[in-house]
Amino acid sequence: MSETARTLFAGALVWPGLERLVGEPPFPADVLVEGNRIAAIARAPARLPREGAAVIDCAGAALIPGLVDGHSHLSFVEVTNFADIGDIPPEEHAFIAMHNARKVLAAGFTSCLSAGAAKPRLDVALRNEIAAGRIPGPRLLAASPELTTTGGLGDERRLHMYRESVAMIVDGADEVRRAVRTLCREGVDTIKLNVSGNHTLPAGKAHLTLMSEAELAAAVEAAHSFDKRVAAHCRSAASVKLALARGVEIIYHCDFADDEALDLLEDARDRVFLAPAVGMMHDTIYRSEAFGVGYERARARGLLEELESVCRVYTELRKRGLRVLVGGDYGFPWSPHGANARDLEHFVRLFGYRPDEALDAATRLGAEAMQLGEALGFVREGRLADLLLVRGRPFEDVALLQQPENLLVVMKDGVVHKAPPGAGAARLPLAA
Numbered sequence: 001m002s003e004t005a006r007t008l009f010a011g012a013l014v015w016p017g018l019e020r021l022v023g024e025p026p027f028p029a030d031v032l033v034e035g036n037r038i039a040a041i042a043r044a045p046a047r048l049p050r051e052g053a054a055v056i057d058c059a060g061a062a063l064i065p066g067l068v069d070g071h072s073h074l075s076f077v078e079v080t081n082f083a084d085i086g087d088i089p090p091e092e093h094a095f096i097a098m099h100n101a102r103k104v105l106a107a108g109f110t111s112c113l114s115a116g117a118a119k120p121r122l123d124v125a126l127r128n129e130i131a132a133g134r135i136p137g138p139r140l141l142a143a144s145p146e147l148t149t150t151g152g153l154g155d156e157r158r159l160h161m162y163r164e165s166v167a168m169i170v171d172g173a174d175e176v177r178r179a180v181r182t183l184c185r186e187g188v189d190t191i192k193l194n195v196s197g198n199h200t201l202p203a204g205k206a207h208l209t210l211m212s213e214a215e216l217a218a219a220v221e222a223a224h225s226f227d228k229r230v231a232a233h234c235r236s237a238a239s240v241k242l243a244l245a246r247g248v249e250i251i252y253h254c255d256f257a258d259d260e261a262l263d264l265l266e267d268a269r270d271r272v273f274l275a276p277a278v279g280m281m282h283d284t285i286y287r288s289e290a291f292g293v294g295y296e297r298a299r300a301r302g303l304l305e306e307l308e309s310v311c312r313v314y315t316e317l318r319k320r321g322l323r324v325l326v327g328g329d330y331g332f333p334w335s336p337h338g339a340n341a342r343d344l345e346h347f348v349r350l351f352g353y354r355p356d357e358a359l360d361a362a363t364r365l366g367a368e369a370m371q372l373g374e375a376l377g378f379v380r381e382g383r384l385a386d387l388l389l390v391r392g393r394p395f396e397d398v399a400l401l402q403q404p405e406n407l408l409v410v411m412k413d414g415v416v417h418k419a420p421p422g423a424g425a426a427r428l429p430l431a432a
């Protein structure tokens with residue numbers, strides 16, 4: 001593109017985003033994108049000139065900010081066990097992650113906060129290729145592999161057999177510190193720690209806390225010395241309290257948070273982001289039958305009680321004003337990459353969010369968690385042009401976002417990654 005590309009969204013119903021949970025109602029407008037920014041917005045009946053722009057007719061469609069997944073694993077490969085992911089050589093794995101990134105972007109997620117790479121440099125390399133514009137994918141904050149302790153989530157070894165997994169196994173503060181420093185040297189944005197157990201572990205169930213305070217403290221100290229944030233897998237109440245006490249910035253799950261943990265979370269609401277990552281749990285119960293798990297097995301593993309607890313916790317945390325991110329651990333067979341928008345419906349159905357509030361979690365809050373709160377998250381003049389054109393009124397029915405045919409345009413950084421057939425496509429700034 002020799003001159004600055006201009007794309008005009010003509011006659012869109014603009015959902016600009018919520019400011020502190022109250023927003024102006026959606027309004028009809030023309031929106032002009034120049035280069036990678038939203039250059040002008042003219043509310044109807046005013047119109048913007050068509051000359052020199054590729055024009056997209058937006059009749060019957062809403063223009064909203066691009067979505068942010070706050071708990072993504074672009075290098076998970078839709079298999080049921082982590083040892084099978086560990087078996088994949090790094091060369092093939094990088095291509096798989098690249099394909100996943102394209103799928104997630106096509107589903108309207110223009111940013112991803114990674115919650116763990118399956119190998120140390122997968123996210124780093126993927127982030128760099130996407131940022132350089134060489135491959136399509138969401139804006140990505142690269143995570144480390146999940147740092148876990150012996151017997152913790154991601155330790156697939158047996159006494160008689162070594163197995164690789166998605167995690168790095170570290171025991172004791174010294175090993176943790178060395179691993180964190182190494183990963184920071186290798187370019188990650190976020191250090192991921194597995195602090196609590198998980199329902200999938202035979203011995204280390206979700207209500208248990210497996211990483212010690214000394215190990216967690218060493219990880220946070222080392223990460224902060226490199227000016228990196230820490231994200232932690234914390235299902236047990238004690239793990240949530242430990243993470244808060246030691247300055248973890250992003251706390252995932254919080255399934256079994258007790259009253260004390262809820263109070264501590266409320267006290268920290270301006271400095272932490274949370275993500276329940278409820279999509280995977282929900283779909284393991286209700287969508288995994290064809291993949292050899294199913295409702296009865298999920299129930300036997302205690303997942304029904306766990307989901308019930310998650311619903312109680314997040315219904316309460318919503319009332320207390322916590323910053324809760326959409327993003328549901330997509331990348332399993334029953335919750336594949338690209339199905340990420342299911343999470344918004346979970347927020348509405350399971351946690352009592354209003355539809356526009358769920359959309360706010362996926363846009364404004366997501367942008368803040370990406371550390372791009374000043375640049376993204378709103379349809380507003382001067383903001384980066386990460387935009388979705390969606391058939392219907394997604395701010396009233398977030399389930400619309402799950403149907404690919406409703407996503408008419410996906411634009412990231414001013415570049416169109418999905419366009420309606422024939423809609424001025426010849427002149428749109430299309431991705432290669």
Ligand SMILES: [Zn+2]
Pocket residue numbers: 071073115116277329
């Ligand atoms: Zn996860």
